[in-house]
Amino acid sequence: MSEKFDVIVVGAGPAGTACAYLCAKSGLKVLQIERGEYPGSKNVMGGVLYRKQTEEIIPEFWKDAPLERPIVEQRFWMMDKESTVTFGYKGLEWAQEPYNNFTVLRAPFDRWFAQKGVEQGVLLINETVVTECIVENNKVVGVKTDRPDGEILADVVVLADGVNSLLAQQLGFRKELKPDEVALSVMEVINLPKEKINDRFNLEDNQGCTIEIFGDSTKGNLGTAFLYTNKDSLNIGVGTTLSSMMKAKLKPYDLLDYLKNHPMVAPLLAGGDSAEYLAHLIPEGGFHSVPKVAGNGVVVVGDAAQLVNAIHREGSNMAMASGKMAAEAIIKAKEREDFSEASLNKYREALYESFIMKDLEKYKDAAHTFEHHPQYFNEYVPMMNQAMNKFFTVDGTSKREKQKQIVKGFTGEKGTLTVIKDLYRAWKAVK
Amino acid sequence: MSTSTIEEKQYLTRFKADTKSHLTILDHEICQKSCPEKLCTIFCPAEVYKWEGTRMQVGYEGCHECGSCRIGCPQQNIKWEYPKGGHGIVFRLA
Numbered sequence: 001m002s003e004k005f006d007v008i009v010v011g012a013g014p015a016g017t018a019c020a021y022l023c024a025k026s027g028l029k030v031l032q033i034e035r036g037e038y039p040g041s042k043n044v045m046g047g048v049l050y051r052k053q054t055e056e057i058i059p060e061f062w063k064d065a066p067l068e069r070p071i072v073e074q075r076f077w078m079m080d081k082e083s084t085v086t087f088g089y090k091g092l093e094w095a096q097e098p099y100n101n102f103t104v105l106r107a108p109f110d111r112w113f114a115q116k117g118v119e120q121g122v123l124l125i126n127e128t129v130v131t132e133c134i135v136e137n138n139k140v141v142g143v144k145t146d147r148p149d150g151e152i153l154a155d156v157v158v159l160a161d162g163v164n165s166l167l168a169q170q171l172g173f174r175k176e177l178k179p180d181e182v183a184l185s186v187m188e189v190i191n192l193p194k195e196k197i198n199d200r201f202n203l204e205d206n207q208g209c210t211i212e213i214f215g216d217s218t219k220g221n222l223g224t225a226f227l228y229t230n231k232d233s234l235n236i237g238v239g240t241t242l243s244s245m246m247k248a249k250l251k252p253y254d255l256l257d258y259l260k261n262h263p264m265v266a267p268l269l270a271g272g273d274s275a276e277y278l279a280h281l282i283p284e285g286g287f288h289s290v291p292k293v294a295g296n297g298v299v300v301v302g303d304a305a306q307l308v309n310a311i312h313r314e315g316s317n318m319a320m321a322s323g324k325m326a327a328e329a330i331i332k333a334k335e336r337e338d339f340s341e342a343s344l345n346k347y348r349e350a351l352y353e354s355f356i357m358k359d360l361e362k363y364k365d366a367a368h369t370f371e372h373h374p375q376y377f378n379e380y381v382p383m384m385n386q387a388m389n390k391f392f393t394v395d396g397t398s399k400r401e402k403q404k405q406i407v408k409g410f411t412g413e414k415g416t417l418t419v420i421k422d423l424y425r426a427w428k429a430v431k
Numbered sequence: 432m433s434t435s436t437i438e439e440k441q442y443l444t445r446f447k448a449d450t451k452s453h454l455t456i457l458d459h460e461i462c463q464k465s466c467p468e469k470l471c472t473i474f475c476p477a478e479v480y481k482w483e484g485t486r487m488q489v490g491y492e493g494c495h496e497c498g499s500c501r502i503g504c505p506q507q508n509i510k511w512e513y514p515k516g517g518h519g520i521v522f523r524l525a
Contacts, residue, residue, distance in 0.1 A: 035513055035516050035517075036517070036519075036521065037447070037517050037521050040522065041520075041521045041522050041523075042496065042519075042520065042522065043522065044522060044525060045525065047525060105524050105525045106522070106524075106525050107522050107523055107524055107525065108524075126516075126517065127516040127517030128516040128517075129513045129514075129515065129516045145516070146515055146516050147516070163498065164498040164501075164511075166512075166513075176501075176502065177498075177502050178502065179502055179503050182498075182499075182502060184474065184476065184497065184499050186476045187525065188433075188434065188440070188443075189524045189525050190433060233524075235525055242474065242499055242502060242503050245474045245503075246470050246473075246474055246503055249468075249470070249473050250473070250474070251437075251473055251474070251478075252474065252476040253437045253440055253476060253478075257434075257435055260433060269433060272433055273432060273433070274432065274433050274434040274439070274440070274443055275443060275524060276443050276444055276522065276523060276524045276525065277434065277440035277441065277443050277444050278444070278495065278522055278524075278525055279476035279477060279495040279497045279499075280495070280497050281497050281498050281499060281502075
């Protein structure tokens with residue numbers, strides 16, 4: 001192929017498609033290359049799509065997109081072996097326009113989203129792997145693919161090739177990922193009739209619930225589990241950092257089955273039929289793991305740029321927003337016909353001024369702190385459960401005495417100073 | 432029914448396997464001599480890696496293409512590529 005494009009986007013997830021869509025919309029000639037059979041066939045997510053950043057690409061997308069349920073309730077469980085401390089928020093304002101976020105199934109959603117790009121003029125080619133960027137005079141000028149005569153040229157190449165981004169690594173934008181920079185997550189989609197979901201989760205039709213589960217869901221390892229409601233299925237998954245998985249010698253699918261059979265979880269899934277099993281890595285290295293995101297003729301977006309806020313399980317929104325910022329920088333670069341790093345650094349600047357890098361900066365030490373101090377997951381969660389149990393069990397002990405016992409329960413084993421240090425460290429990591 | 436084994440889980444998922452593996456053990460001797468723990472056989476979410484006494488068996492046909500083995504191999508002994516375009520795992524749902 002000797003044809004030259006303005007933009008080649010590698011990958012058809014939320015980041016790549018957001019960028020491809022906006023570039024095509026502004027009149028640029030865009031080629032989008034997807035290695036899967038169709039967009040979404042290689043993509044995995046627990047399932048939360050955020051309204052704000054999606055609507056900034058496609059206004060009122062909820063009228064047309066294949067969504068599951070608008071989320072009206074977000075629950076958090078600090079789970080022990082036979083108990084859980086729960087906390088959450090339910091608000092009916094989230095059940096109506098403009099909504100806050102939605103559960104989605106990625107295969108149908110990504111396919112729909114990429115089709116929107118095609119309608120704007122994006123040329124989408126599936127079943128094609130980009131094997132490397134073509135670099136001439138220190139500038140990316142196109143890509144090589146695994147098709148015969150598969151070299152294609154462009155002014156700008158957008159790397160939206162996901163968490164593993166072999167291309168960003170080839171360009172030297174980052175080193176190989178380390179086991180503590182990624183979370184290995186596995187999930188199942190479990191079919192369950194809509195009425196059962198509504199009853200079990202206290203929902204109406206077109207209302208959804210998310211549950212994030214800490215503590216025994218990962219057997220006390222650094223990670224979380226989730227249970228999200230779709231229309232007539234549930235997504236249940238669990239992940240820990242790959243390093244924790246290795247250290248604890250956990251088989252991820254055994255951990256998933258442990259979660260599914262947990263007495264706090266099992267009744268919610270009872271009678272369901274497993275429909276799909278999926279594994280994926282989540283880039284959780286945060287601020288310090290973000291690679292170089294702009295070079296001569298190239299930008300990096302979404303998971304490929306490691307843009308995930310693990311603490312708030314935000315990723316798809318950062319993908320969309322980074323894709324949009326990259327598109328805006330590319331459109332400006334095209335006006336100037338200047339695709340140098342200096343020109344494309346407008347994207348980098350926008351990214352660093354946005355909520356994305358501000359949020360990642362806020363939590364920049366969190367992953368490290370929790371990785372090296374697993375007591376928050378394997379000691380404090382059980383202690384919280386014991387405290388609540390003690391406080392709410394009516395056994396004739398006075399409330400003041402109970403409070404005393406609870407405080408003693410926390411400080412007795414570990415010592416007051418250790419507890420204060422632990423609390424301070426955790427606060428510092430997330431403040 | 433909800434699944435209870437990795438075999439049942441893998442059976443749910445669609446694969447369009449290439450005839451050639453996209454995962455390559457660079458040096459089988461390293462697995463045998465320098466890697467007593469063989470953690471890939473534990474953490475791989477699809478049980479792609481199975482130790483068969485003297486050799487690492489790689490069942491690439493069931494790979495989810497997550498990348499864990501490349502990152503987690505303590506010996507950096509796994510060459511990890513994407514399967515040929517259109518091949519490998521095909522997620523239908525999430």
